[in-house]
Amino acid sequence: MPNAFQKMTDSELSAQLADLDRQADSLRVLGLKLDMARGRPSPEQTALSRPMLDLLGSDSDLDDQGVAADNYGAPDGLPSARALAAELVGVEPSHVIVNGSSSLNLMHDVVCNAYTHGIGGNKPWCAQGPIKFLCPAPGYDRHFTVTARYGIQNVPVPMRTDGPDMDVVRRYVEEDASVKGIWCVPKYANPTGVTYSDEVVRAFAHLKPAAPDFRIFWDNAYVVHTFKGEGDELMNVFDALAEAGSVDLVYEFASTAKVTFPGSGMAWVSASAADLAELRQAFSSMRVCPEKISQLAHVRFLRDAAGVHAHMARHAELIAPRFALVQEKLSRGLGKLDCATWTDPNGGYFVSFEGPEGSAKEVVSLAAELGVKLTPAGAPWPYGEDPRDTNIRIAPTYPSLDELSQALDVFVVAVKLVSARLAAAERA
Ligand code: PMP
Numbered sequence: 001m002p003n004a005f006q007k008m009t010d011s012e013l014s015a016q017l018a019d020l021d022r023q024a025d026s027l028r029v030l031g032l033k034l035d036m037a038r039g040r041p042s043p044e045q046t047a048l049s050r051p052m053l054d055l056l057g058s059d060s061d062l063d064d065q066g067v068a069a070d071n072y073g074a075p076d077g078l079p080s081a082r083a084l085a086a087e088l089v090g091v092e093p094s095h096v097i098v099n100g101s102s103s104l105n106l107m108h109d110v111v112c113n114a115y116t117h118g119i120g121g122n123k124p125w126c127a128q129g130p131i132k133f134l135c136p137a138p139g140y141d142r143h144f145t146v147t148a149r150y151g152i153q154n155v156p157v158p159m160r161t162d163g164p165d166m167d168v169v170r171r172y173v174e175e176d177a178s179v180k181g182i183w184c185v186p187k188y189a190n191p192t193g194v195t196y197s198d199e200v201v202r203a204f205a206h207l208k209p210a211a212p213d214f215r216i217f218w219d220n221a222y223v224v225h226t227f228k229g230e231g232d233e234l235m236n237v238f239d240a241l242a243e244a245g246s247v248d249l250v251y252e253f254a255s256t257a258k259v260t261f262p263g264s265g266m267a268w269v270s271a272s273a274a275d276l277a278e279l280r281q282a283f284s285s286m287r288v289c290p291e292k293i294s295q296l297a298h299v300r301f302l303r304d305a306a307g308v309h310a311h312m313a314r315h316a317e318l319i320a321p322r323f324a325l326v327q328e329k330l331s332r333g334l335g336k337l338d339c340a341t342w343t344d345p346n347g348g349y350f351v352s353f354e355g356p357e358g359s360a361k362e363v364v365s366l367a368a369e370l371g372v373k374l375t376p377a378g379a380p381w382p383y384g385e386d387p388r389d390t391n392i393r394i395a396p397t398y399p400s401l402d403e404l405s406q407a408l409d410v411f412v413v414a415v416k417l418v419s420a421r422l423a424a425a426e427r428a
Contacts, residue, residue, distance in 0.1 A: 003339035005423035032371025039349035052301035081295035103255035138380030154382030163200035193345020195232035205240035333412030
């Protein structure tokens with residue numbers, strides 16, 4: 001369907017272009033320096049967790065269920081930390097290793113271990129010739145960077161409104177033994193905000209991979225990050241596996257990065273007993289035990305899943321108005337022009353924006369010229385290659401509401417100007 005610019009007469013379009021150029025010039029002279037590029041909590045959000053810093057002092061009891069947090073030991077993490085992590089993702093504590101402060105770090109180490117040592121007694125991935133990973137796209141750029149770094153071929157898979165296109169996933173996974181994994185963000189996906197439907201979760205659990213060392217990397221980074229209404233329900237992937245009679249298929253990851261302090265939270269991995277035993281052995285060669293002081297602070301502060309949900313409700317109070325502003329500004333600025341669509345998620349950290357074909361790189365660069373930094377166009381695709389150059393990831397959490405409002409005004413003008421320029425170029 002043609003958009004509003006494409007429908008204009010030549011003289012209407014040139015008048016629009018002149019007007020939008022003027023609007024862009026008036027924004028340029030403001031010398032703005034705004035950032036909507038990365039999914040960071042705002043300073044107000046991280047401040048919510050500052051009281052955690054007061055909970056451990058030099059006279060604190062550092063015992064957790066008989067484990068001394070101030071010494072080596074408990075390589076799978078403090079008992080209370082494992083219990084909290086397990087409750088948040090709905091598994092048994094014995095199926096969780098809490099380790100380190102970054103889930104991405106864990107994902108990297110799991111890929112690295114498979115690459116150098118193999119999974120389940122199979123040859124290491126590095127000794128199997130060219131191998132592939134499936135990358136639902138748009139997706140999380142840092143996932144794709146991990147596998148690309150090991151020379152694993154990242155293969156894009158279309159994302160739908162209920163999760164990845166499972167017909168495509170099934171064909172690759174069940175017919176091609178060089179496919180070793182898939183990156184998934186099953187709840188409030190980065191960047192689409194999509195939560196996988198039960199049907200998609202069940203389809204994952206029913207996969208019959210051609211490769212015995214294929215694994216699903218289930219990054220449940222936004223499991224508790226609802227900011228609107230009741231939030232989305234995600235089926236528990238391990239329940240789906242039990243239903244399907246499948247084992248040794250999923251590594252699930254999560255962290256408190258965007259619950260407490262990014263970079264200083266606690267991260268965990270859950271998997272089948274056999275897969276977890278293999279990871280335990282791999283981790284034991286990397287460190288004696290994880291950072292249990294930080295784990296202790298987290299469990300004393302957050303306590304249990306109810307405590308986490310109460311804390312996330314306070315994050316939601318700060319985040320929800322920002323996401324509402326994105327919807328309001330985009331609807332008001334672009335709603336009637338038929339040149340763009342965008343997601344309206346109930347949680348997570350992003351809005352995924354689709355502009356006209358061939359527009360995204362130019363919008364990002366024009367916005368930068370006007371003082372607004374956006375995630376580089378194409379970043380949510382393997383190798384940074386958005387085949388249609390349409391997608392832009394909007395990260396509204398970090399700026400203040402005033403800054404965000406200005407940044408969105410700039411974004412809207414940039415989208416309109418680039419869309420008008422494209423419409424004019426089509427006629428030239
Ligand atoms: N997974 C996803 C999907 C993310 O969006 C992020 C952070 N942006 C991470 C993982 C990183 O988490 P961590 O800080 O625990 O490594």
